[in-house]
Amino acid sequence: MSLQLLIASKKFLVGISILLFFTGLATIMPWFMPNPKAMIANPWEPPSNERILGTDLFGRDVFALFVHGINMSLRIGILVGLIATAVGVVIGAVAGYKGGIVDEVLMSITNVMLVIPTLALLIVVAAFLNVRNEMLMAFIIGITSWPWTARSIRSQTLSLKAREFIDLARMSGLSETKIIVQDVLPNMFSYVFMCFALQMGSGILSETGLSMIGLGPTDIVSLGMILRWALLWETIRLGKWWVFIPVTIAITLLTTSLLLINTGMDEIFNPRMRRL
């Protein structure tokens, strides 16, 4: 039933198609591309039939860098989404269900984290880390971006808590943890997934932003690293558009697709958003 509704939503369909397209590109293409770090041609070759996106200052194939970059950005995005959503769901659900002093304490922490500027905090943390790998990047981004999720999951839990089947579960003597896991969470699964999509999008953006200012993973190619090189080599002044234009388009499309998935699902599962 809901799957049919999902496919009927144009926004969701467009979003998921773009996401699947990039996922496919990033998983299949690296097998057919040369090692992105190999210097295989002359510097600054413009795009040609042989090399779709030309080469960079070191004669590396930009398209190979590009597909590896998307792969890395997607992986970090998924990891960030998982970490941030998990932390947010646990804090939000516990705060909403328990109420009282637990709720107060958890929500104070959330509110404090919410107003501290995340990007600035991330910059300081990353600047003080010497070696940054994929996991570490995902961890520091995920651990700073959960407060939004916690807040919205809490309000969802509050409204679910007032429903009769939760009362019934409580009367039958289930423990609080069991009620949260068995009755509360499954009933807002679509909502949790929507949070995940948003967190994944913002995770990709944060990673790219950090990489661009030189605080990204130290040993791998990500989309942000390509933008960083584009800035350092003054590609804009030199007019080497093939280095940065594809990356900007890819990042924008990726984050837009995740937001479209979110909005599409919102319009389906939230009747108030349906336009009749």
Next chain:
Amino acid sequence: MKKPSLSPLFSHVCKKAVFYLVTYFIALSLIFVIIRLMPGNPIEQLVARLVAGRRGRPVFGVDRLYLLFIEEFGLDKPMHEQYFIYMQNMLSSTINLLTFRICPVLQSANFGISIMYYPRTVMDIMTGKLLWSLSLLLPSIIIGFVVGNYLGAIAASKKGVMDNVVFNISLFLSNIPYYCLALILLFVFAFIWPVFPIGGGYSFGRAGFSLTLDWIIDYLYHYALPFLSLVLITIGGQAIGMRVMMIYELNSDYYVYSKQLGLSERKLVNYAYQNAILPQITGLALSFGSIFGGSLVTEIVFNYPGIGLALYNAILRHDYPLIQGCFALITLATLLANFLMDILYVFIDPRIRVVYAGEKA
């Protein structure tokens, strides 16, 4: 009998002030803990980097240099003492900054000394950059908020083609990352069609402020692209949010009822708008942090001489005191903006105004 009590508005403001003070305190403590918990000794690396430039030649006084930095950062003291010194310096520096550095007692509190610009203080460097950043940030937030909400409200109430056009353009604008839009604008308007400079905040030899027509034109010439890239994204984000809020309002009972009563379309939309704008204001307060973050990155792309570029250079050169100072300043600005919005909100929302300002309903 009337109980003598503080006015509710005053206690509300106090409560908010305490919350933001505590948050600032926690943010600073968080940074202290993170820096101390990090693996690897930043001082050792710093000294290694300073020494690395003279490779091949014998280096004298490395030990002295090391000890100097240890002393400068107070790393030879026990942890709790370090924390106390750090907090004292940070908080008194903040007060010094907030009082426009007129208080003579606090003159020495300055967020520490920059490594990159030794012996200039972090405070000195930041106050110079702050004006550039704020003059870029504030106009783009205000104009973006007004225009974006107007467009979003129009789109939701007009429906049809107008809605589709505004929705899709805003969706694109609100989703394109700050750095991407900045890169694209720069490429289009500075390379393909070179009407604006490729970056920087002023032409060569025009760094100092002067109130001449030449200087102002030069300023605006460099200002246009960074401003445009910030304001477009703000407009997009606000329009998307406003459209959703308006749709909620347009589906609500009071709207449908008033419509059936035969109220004019204009009046109806106006009512809905007034209700929809309130959550938008709260949302704006909460998104200050990300807009601020976006403006930092935009500055870096445009080479615009604000806090963002200072932070970027500090990262490149591992200038830890400057990084720390920039973080404190960005956090402070975000919290202050939130605090002001909270107070403003009391006067805008009639429901809260009744409670706090003691106004008769």
